Amino acid sequence: MGEEASCNTVTVMEAATNAKQPQLPQPKENGRAAAAAAEPVAEAVAAAVPDPRLQGISDAIRVVPHFPKEGIMFNDITTLLLRPGVFKDAVDLFVERYRGMRIDAVAGIEARGFIFGPATALAIGAKFIPLRKPRKLPGEVISEKYVLEYGTDCLQMHVGAIEATERVIIVDDLVATGGTLSAAIRLLERAGADVVECACLIGLPKFKNFYKLNGKPVYVLVESRESDK
Ligand SMILES: O=P(O)(O)OC[C@H]1O[C@H](OP(=O)(O)OP(=O)(O)O)[C@H](O)[C@@H]1O
Numbered sequence: 001m002g003e004e005a006s007c008n009t010v011t012v013m014e015a016a017t018n019a020k021q022p023q024l025p026q027p028k029e030n031g032r033a034a035a036a037a038a039e040p041v042a043e044a045v046a047a048a049v050p051d052p053r054l055q056g057i058s059d060a061i062r063v064v065p066h067f068p069k070e071g072i073m074f075n076d077i078t079t080l081l082l083r084p085g086v087f088k089d090a091v092d093l094f095v096e097r098y099r100g101m102r103i104d105a106v107a108g109i110e111a112r113g114f115i116f117g118p119a120t121a122l123a124i125g126a127k128f129i130p131l132r133k134p135r136k137l138p139g140e141v142i143s144e145k146y147v148l149e150y151g152t153d154c155l156q157m158h159v160g161a162i163e164a165t166e167r168v169i170i171v172d173d174l175v176a177t178g179g180t181l182s183a184a185i186r187l188l189e190r191a192g193a194d195v196v197e198c199a200c201l202i203g204l205p206k207f208k209n210f211y212k213l214n215g216k217p218v219y220v221l222v223e224s225r226e227s228d229k
C-alpha cells in the first residue's frame with residue numbers, strides 16, 4: 001500500500017513568464033455552476049469543495065515504479081480506462097470546462113492524448129487534430145523537436161489541419177516537464193492558431209514550478225501520486 005493521492009483538486013498551472021492570460025470561466029464544482037456573484041460566501045464555499053469525481057480519477061491511475069527506466073514513477077492511465085464511469089468523469093470535466101468557450105479545435109498528443117482528445121472534441125462540437133510522432137502522418141507536415149523526462153522526441157502536424165486564428169485546446173494525459181506541450185503549442189502557433197489552454201489529467205508536482213509552456217495556462221485535474229496503493 002502506498003500513500004493517498006497528494007492532490008485531488010482541479011488546478012490551472014501557469015508558466016512563470018506569463019505576461020497576459022485569457023479570461024477563462026471557472027470550472028463547475030460538484031456538477032453545478034459556481035454560485036452567482038450575488039452570493040459571494042456560497043461562491044467561496046463552492047470553490048473550496050473539491051469535485052468528488054477527482055478522487056475517483058486519482059485513485060484509478062496506477063503508479064508503476066521504475067518504468068520505462070529506473071527512477072521514473074510511471075502514471076498509467078490504462079487502469080482508469082478499464083472503469084467506464086471514471087473515464088467518463090475525466091472527459092466530462094474537460095467538456096464542462098471548454099463547452100461554451102468557442103473552441104474550434106482540440107489537438108491531441110500521440111499517444112495518450114488520442115484517448116481523451118477526440119471524446120472531448122465531439123462533445124464540444126470541435127474538430128480533432130492529431131499531433132503525431134515522426135513518420136506517421138502521410139501529408140505535408142510541420143515539426144517541432146522537444147526534450148522529455150526520459151529522452152528526446154518530435155511532434156508533427158499536417159499542414160492545413162488548422163486555420164489561422166482558430167481557437168484550439170491541447171489535450172494530453174500528463175504534464176511532466178512540459179516539453180511535449182510546449183512543442184505542441186509552438187506547432188499550433190506557427191500555423192497561426194490561438195492556443196487557449198492545455199488540458200491534462202495528471203500533473204507531476206516535482207515539475208510544477210518550472211513548466212515551459214510559452215505563457216499558456218495548463219488545466220490539470222489531479223497531481224500524480226508518488227507511489228501506488
Ligand atoms: O511533460 P513532458 O516531460 O513532455 O512529458 C509528458 C509526455 O510524456 C508522455 O508521453 P511519452 O513521450 O511517454 O509518449 P507516448 O504517449 O507515445 O508513450 C505523456 O503522455 C506526455 O505526452
Ligand SMILES: Nc1ncnc2[nH]cnc12
Pocket residue numbers: 072073074075076149174176
Ligand atoms: N512519470 C510519467 N508517467 C507517465 N508518463 C510520463 N511522461 C513523462 N513522465 C511520465
